[in-house]
Amino acid sequence: xxxxxxxxxxxxxxxxxxxxxxxxxxxxxxxxxxxxxxxxxxxxxxxxxxxxxxxxxxxxxxxxxxxxxxxxxxxxxxxxxxxxxxxxxxxxxxxxxxxxxxxxxxxxxxxxxxxxxxxxxxxxxxxxxxxxxxxxxxxxxxxxxxxxxxxxxxxxxxxxxxxxxxxxxxxxxxxxxxxxxxxxxxxxxxxxxxxxxxxxxxxxxxxxxxxxxxxxxxxxxxxxxxxxxxxxxxxxxxxxxxxxxxxxxxxxxxxxxxxxxxxxxxxxxxxxxxxxxxxxxxxxxxxxxxxxxxxxxxxxxxxxxxxxxxxxxxxxxxxxxxxxxxxxxxxxxxxxxxxxxx
Amino acid sequence: xxxxxxxxxxxxxxxxxxxxxxxxxxxxxxxxxxxxxxxxxxxxxxxxxxxxxxxxxxxxxxxxxxxxxxxxxxxxxxxxxxxxxxxxxxxxxxxxxxxxxxxxxxxxxxxxxxxxxxxxxxxxxxxxxxxxxxxxxxxxxxxxxxxxxxxxxxxxxxxxxxxxxxxxxxxxxxxxxxxxxxxxxxxxxxxxxxxxxxxxxxxxxxxxxxxxxxxxxxxxxxxxxxxxxxxxxxxxxxxxxxxxxxxxxxxxxxxxxxxxxxxxxxxxxxxxxxxxxxxxxxxxxxxxxxxxxxxxxxxxxxxxxxxxxxxxxxxxxxxxxxxxxxxxxxxxxxxxxxxxxxxxxxxxxxxx
Numbered sequence: 001x002x003x004x005x006x007x008x009x010x011x012x013x014x015x016x017x018x019x020x021x022x023x024x025x026x027x028x029x030x031x032x033x034x035x036x037x038x039x040x041x042x043x044x045x046x047x048x049x050x051x052x053x054x055x056x057x058x059x060x061x062x063x064x065x066x067x068x069x070x071x072x073x074x075x076x077x078x079x080x081x082x083x084x085x086x087x088x089x090x091x092x093x094x095x096x097x098x099x100x101x102x103x104x105x106x107x108x109x110x111x112x113x114x115x116x117x118x119x120x121x122x123x124x125x126x127x128x129x130x131x132x133x134x135x136x137x138x139x140x141x142x143x144x145x146x147x148x149x150x151x152x153x154x155x156x157x158x159x160x161x162x163x164x165x166x167x168x169x170x171x172x173x174x175x176x177x178x179x180x181x182x183x184x185x186x187x188x189x190x191x192x193x194x195x196x197x198x199x200x201x202x203x204x205x206x207x208x209x210x211x212x213x214x215x216x217x218x219x220x221x222x223x224x225x226x227x228x229x230x231x232x233x234x235x236x237x238x239x240x241x242x243x244x245x246x247x248x249x250x251x252x253x254x255x256x257x258x259x260x261x262x263x264x265x266x267x268x269x270x271x272x273x274x275x276x277x278x279x280x281x282x283x284x285x286x287x288x289x290x291x292x293x294x295x296x297x298x299x300x301x302x303x304x305x306x307x308x309x310x311x312x313x314x315x316x317x318x319x320x321x322x323x324x325x326x327x328x329x330x331x332x333x334x335x336x337x338x339x340x341x342x
Numbered sequence: 343x344x345x346x347x348x349x350x351x352x353x354x355x356x357x358x359x360x361x362x363x364x365x366x367x368x369x370x371x372x373x374x375x376x377x378x379x380x381x382x383x384x385x386x387x388x389x390x391x392x393x394x395x396x397x398x399x400x401x402x403x404x405x406x407x408x409x410x411x412x413x414x415x416x417x418x419x420x421x422x423x424x425x426x427x428x429x430x431x432x433x434x435x436x437x438x439x440x441x442x443x444x445x446x447x448x449x450x451x452x453x454x455x456x457x458x459x460x461x462x463x464x465x466x467x468x469x470x471x472x473x474x475x476x477x478x479x480x481x482x483x484x485x486x487x488x489x490x491x492x493x494x495x496x497x498x499x500x501x502x503x504x505x506x507x508x509x510x511x512x513x514x515x516x517x518x519x520x521x522x523x524x525x526x527x528x529x530x531x532x533x534x535x536x537x538x539x540x541x542x543x544x545x546x547x548x549x550x551x552x553x554x555x556x557x558x559x560x561x562x563x564x565x566x567x568x569x570x571x572x573x574x575x576x577x578x579x580x581x582x583x584x585x586x587x588x589x590x591x592x593x594x595x596x597x598x599x600x601x602x603x604x605x606x607x608x609x610x611x612x613x614x615x616x617x618x619x620x621x622x623x624x625x626x627x628x629x630x631x632x633x634x635x636x637x638x639x640x641x642x643x644x645x646x647x648x649x650x651x652x653x654x655x656x657x658x659x660x661x662x663x664x665x666x667x668x669x670x671x672x673x674x675x676x677x678x679x680x681x682x683x684x685x686x687x688x689x690x691x692x693x694x
Contacts, residue, residue, distance in 0.1 A: 027602040034598035046597040047518035051526065054511035057567035062533055065544035072543050080547055141370050144363075152371050154680050155378050161672045161683075162382075163626035165644040169651055169665045170385045173658070180384060183400035212377070220684055273537050276628040280648055294539045294629070301543050302633050313543045320540040327535040 069320070072313035078306055085310070092314035113315055115288050116296035119203070123292060124271040127207045131267045132260070135215050139222035140252075153223070157216035164276030167213045172196070172281055175205055199289030202282050206290050210277050214270070218263045225259030226252070265330040272322055293319050382669075389662035390472040396658050407471035411436050413453050423447065423464035427457075434467065435459070476663035485638055486664060489646035492558060492635075493625060496642055500562040501620040504571055505613055511567075512575035512609075513601050517587060527576070534569045538630055549634060560634040561642070565623070571616050578612035579605060618675070618683055625672060643668050 038046055068082070073092055075085035100107040105114035138156055146152060159167065174181050175195040182192035195201045229252065237247045275294035278284070284291035284299070291299075293315065301312030388396065390405040410419035413436055420436035425447060427433055435447040438456065445464060447457045480486045514520075515527050538545060545564055546555075554560030582605060590600045606613070628644045635641055641649065647668060651661050676683060 023602075027598075031596065031598045031602075035596045038596050038598070043591075043597060044518070044520065047514040047520045047523075050510040050514035050518075050597075050601070053507040054567045054572065055526070057507060057563060058530065058533075058569075060548060061545055061564040062536070062541070062567065062569075063529070065541040065548060066533070066536065068544035068547065069541050072547075080550060082547070138370075138374065141367050144367050146367065146371065150681065152374065153684060154676070155375050157684055158382075158673075158676065159378060161622060161626075161676050162669055163628065163644055163672070165626075165628055165647050166665055166669045169647065169661065170381045172651070173385060173388060173662065174381055178397075178399040178401075180401055186400065212381075216378075269535060273539050275539060280628075280651065283652075297539065297542060298629070298633075302546070309543045316540045316542060320536065323535055323537070323540065330535075 066320075069313050069317060072309055073317045074310070076308075076310040078308070080307075080309065088310070092310045093317075096311065096314050096318070110311065112288060112291070112299075113296055113311075116291050116293045119289070119291055120272065120274075120293045122203065123207060123274065123290075124268065127210055127271045127274075128264065128267045130207065130211050131215055131218060131271075132264055134211060135218035135222055135263065136260070138215065138219045139226055142219070142223055143226040153220070156219050159213045160216040162213065164213070165280050167209065168277045168280035171205070171209045171212075175281075196282055197286050199286055202286060202290050206278050206282060209281060210271075210274060213277060214267075218267060221263055221266075222256070222259060225256050229255045262330070265326055269323060269326050269330070272319070272326070385662060386666055389476060389659075389666045390474070391476075391659065392471075392473045393657075393659045395473070396662075404470055405472055406468040407473060409467045409469055411450050413448065413450050415453060420448075420450075422467040424467055425457075425459050425464045427459075435464075437464070473659070476659045477667070480660050480663045480667065484650075484660070484664075485641070485646065486667075488639055489641050489643045490667075492640060493643040496558055496561050496627075496631075497621055497624040499558070500566060500624045501617055503562065503566045504568060504620045505617060507566060508568065508571035508616065509575050509606060509609065509613065510601070511572050512579050513605055515572070516576045516579040517582075517584065517605070530569045530572055534573065538564065542629075542633065546633060554634070556635055556637050556640050558635075558640065561627070561631050564630070565627075568620075571620070574616055575609060575612050578609050582608050614682070618679060621675065622672065 034046075034049070037049060041049070071082060072085075074087060074089055075082065076088045076092065077085045079085050095109050096113055098109045099105075099114060102108075102114075105111045105118060108114040142149060142153055142156075162170075173179060177192065177194050177197075181195070185192055193201060195205055233251050233255075234247055237251055242250070273294055274292050275298065278290055278292055279295055279298075282290045284295050297312045297316050297319070300308050300315065387403070387405060388401075391402075392405070392407050394408070395402065395406055409422045411422055412419050416438070420438065422434060422436055423445075425433050425435045433449065435457065436450050438446045438448055440446070440461065443461055445459045445461050447459050447464070448455065449457075511530075515523060549555055549560045549564070552560075554563075586604055586608075587600050590604050595603070626644065627642070628648070631642045631645050632648070635645055638646075638649070643664075647661070647664055650657070650664065
C-alpha cells in the first residue's frame, strides 16, 4: 500500500517535472526572441509587446467587426465583400422598423423580425422572472442548514455545464410525441400533447428547458450573496421579536438586493441572446412560434441560399443596442456588488 | 402557513427537533434531484436500448432486448416468443419468419416441426440487456471520431492560446505603466458583454478573407482574446506584489523571464479557473462553429450532433448514444473539479 502510494507519487512527480520541463523549454525558446527585443526597445516598452498578440486578435475579430457591422447594416445585396455591396444608408433600418400596426407583426415589412422580437420579449419576460424566482428559492433552501450541501449544490449546478445541444437533445427526447412525458400523461388518464408542435406549448417548454439548464449558475451567485449576510443581524432581529417573514423582508431582501440586481441583469442579457437550445429543440418552430432574435439574424444571414447580410447586420446592431443598454444598467447597479465581478 | 413562512426565511440552527420546514426543505431538494438528474438519467437509460425497444410506446423503463436462440440449420439467431397454442397451453418458440398475420415458428428442441401461429397469440420474450452496439457503431459507422477529434483540437488549441495571450495582456495591463493603458483596458472591458451573435456577419467576412471558412482555426482564433479572461487574470495579477518582480529584475531577469517564471506560477489559481471556463466554452460552443464549419469533415461534436438529429429519419439510438458520449467528458471534469468550479464561479460571476 505504502509502496503503491510512493510509486504513484513518483509517477506524479515525474509527470510534473516532464510538464515543467516542456514549459521551461518552450518559454526559454521564446525568450531567445524576446530578450534581444527587450535590449532593442527597452524594458518599459516591453508592455506593448506583451499586449500585442491579444490586441491583434481582439482588434481583428472583435473591435474591427463591431465597427464594420454598422457599415454592413447600411448596405444591401447578397455579396459578402463590402466593396461589392451597395450603400443604402438607413434603408435597412427603415425596412426593419416599418409597421402599420406595431402590435401585429403581419403588418410589418420585415414580419419575421417583429415576430422574433415579440417572441424574444415573451421569452425574456417569463424566463428571467422564472429564473430569478426559482434560483432565489433554491438558494434559500440550500442556505438552511442542509446536510450534504455540496452534493445538492452540484446537483442543481450540473446542467449548467452541459452543452446547449446536449440539453436540447435530452429534452427533445422527453418531449417528443412518443416520449416519456406523454407516456406519463396517458398513464394519468390524460390525452397526449404534441408539445413541440403546438406554438404555446413549444414556447413554454423552451422557457422551462432554458431555466432548467441555467438556474444552477444563478443559484450559486445568490447563495454566495446569502452567505455573506452576517448572522448577527438575524440574532438581533430575533431578540427584538421580529417574525421570520419580517426578517426576510427587512434583512434578507435589502442586503441581497445588489446580488439580485447582478443576477437579474446577467439573466436578462443572456436571455436576449438565447439561440442554441431553442434552435436545436424546436428549430424556431412550429412555424416561427419560438424563433428568437439571434435566430432571425442567423436565418437571414447564414441559414439561407440568399443571405441578406445587410438586414442581418441591421438586426444585430439593434440587438447590440439593447444589450448595451442592459450592460449600462448593470454597470450602474453593479457598483455595490463589485465582489461578483472582481 | 407559518411552516411556509419559516421555509421561505433564513433561520439557521433551531436545535434538535425536525420541523415541518425541514421536511419541506428536504422534499424540495429531493424533488430537485429528480428534476435535474432525471432527464439525464433517462437519456443514459434510453441510449442503451435497441432501436426496436426505443420505438415502443409507452416506453419501458429499463433497456430490454428480445431473447434469441441459435437453432441448427438457421444461420441467424432466431427471436424467442411465448406462444399460446391451439390447445390453450403455453410454449416458448422461436420464429423462423413472419408471413402476413401468421408466423412460422419452431420449438428449438424439435427444429423440424414448423407450426403456424397467428401473430397476436405470441409475445416476445425479453430480458434486460444493454445495447452497447449503439456506442460501438457510433464510432465505426459515422464520422463521430472525426467530430470528436475536431472538438478536442478546438478545445485544447483554443484554451492554450487563450491562456497565453490573455495572460500576456493581463501582465502588461497590471504590471506596467504606459501611455494608453487605461484606454486599452477600458475598450477591452466595454466589449465584455458583446457576444459574437451581435457581430456574426463582419466576423464571418474577416474569417472568409483570411481563408478560414471550413478550417478549425476559424473557430479557435476569434474567441481567443476573450475580454473575460483578460479581466479575470488582470484582477488577480494586481494582487501579486511588485517587489517580487523588482527583485527578479535586480537579479538580471528579462521581462519575459519575469513573466513566465514569477508571474505565471503565482497566477496559477486564476489561470486554472480560466482554463476550466475556456474548456467548457469551447467544448460546448455551437453557433459560431455552425457558421464557420459547413463541411461534415470539419464538424465539431456539437455541430455534428445537431446535423444527426436534424436528419429526416432520426436514428435516435445513435443520437442518444452520441449525446451521452458528448456529455461524458464535461461530467468527468465536473465530478473531479466540482468544488473548484463552483467556488470559482461564485467568486468571479463568470458563466461556464
